[in-house]
Amino acid sequence: MDSGVINSQRFFILMFLVIVLDIAFSDYFPWVKALYTSDNLEVIALNEKITNQNFSKLLVVKTLRFLSVAFLVVAFYFYHKFLKNIKSNVLFNKDNYRLLFRVSTFLIVYAIIHYILNYFDVERGYFNNGYVVFIAITIYSFGEIFKYATKVKNENDLTI
Amino acid sequence: MPIVVNLDLILASRNMKSKELAEIIGITEANLSILKSGKAKAVRFSTLEAICEALECQPADILEYQQE
Incomplete structure (x- = not known):
């Protein structure tokens, strides 16, 4: 089962969180x-x-604004899922590196939205865009490392 | 994969079961099944040696190259 999937109940909780954060x-x-x-x-x-x-x-x-906060919350949610997998000793599997790729993608989208908002000259963003992009690239790099490690682990598991 | 494992044929000719072979060479039945089904990515020389010793055969009898 793909651990990155959001079921309907979680989706509503996340959207509620997004609205609360957005208003805050x-x-x-x-x-x-x-x-x-x-x-x-x-x-x-x-x-x-x-x-x-x-x-x-x-x-x-x-x-x-709503979309940017939504992307940020979903990115945190996926990162939380990744940390949960790590805690339960599930290190190198497909889900983990996919979660990392998703987190970096959502952070990049967040940065792009804020860049557009800056263009309108109405929003300075909660976080510096440069930092967000740097974090996203770092997480993407870790995702690539995890992907390679997963491949190596699978090959090792299939060595008799 | 162009490398085919003929372990089933050798086992049948020796009238030996997978379980027995797994016990003799010291690997799990699950791993032997992976080897037989051709899902394995690599075989250790030590495993190959143990199989050849148990089945009294050559590595070429077990492994075969078939062009795709």
Whole structure:
């Protein structure tokens, strides 16, 4: 069984976590928080006129923000699964290196989304993009090492 | 894989069971099964030596190269 699979129950828990985190982080940006509550939206509307152009921009930003947090949470989830496998002495198998590849992919996607948000000049990100990319590349390298180690282990297991 | 293991034929000709051979050469039945089914990636010289000794045959009798 592929340990990277997210079942529906876990998916909903993860999405709940994403929303909570997203709202928590949006405290740093009052105008983003306004997207969740109608009261604040009125405040925002008073402070700056929301034009049609602004609204579509906010919609894109909100969607990207949600996606970025979702990718980050899923990346942490996969990393947690990887650590769990390591703790249960399952070191070199297909699932482990696949989990590492997924973590690095999600981190790269997170960095790309934040790069786009920076382009809009609305989001500076919770983490430095450079660090995120560096961590993603490091994790990918570890994934490659695990992949090679798994291959060697399989060959060793099949040596009679 | 172009290398074919003819262990089954040799065992049949010697009227010996896999279990007996596994016990004689000191490997598990599961490993012997891997060897017989051709799933093995490599065979140690020590294992080959033990098999040849137990079955009184040459390595060439067990292993055969077949072009794909």
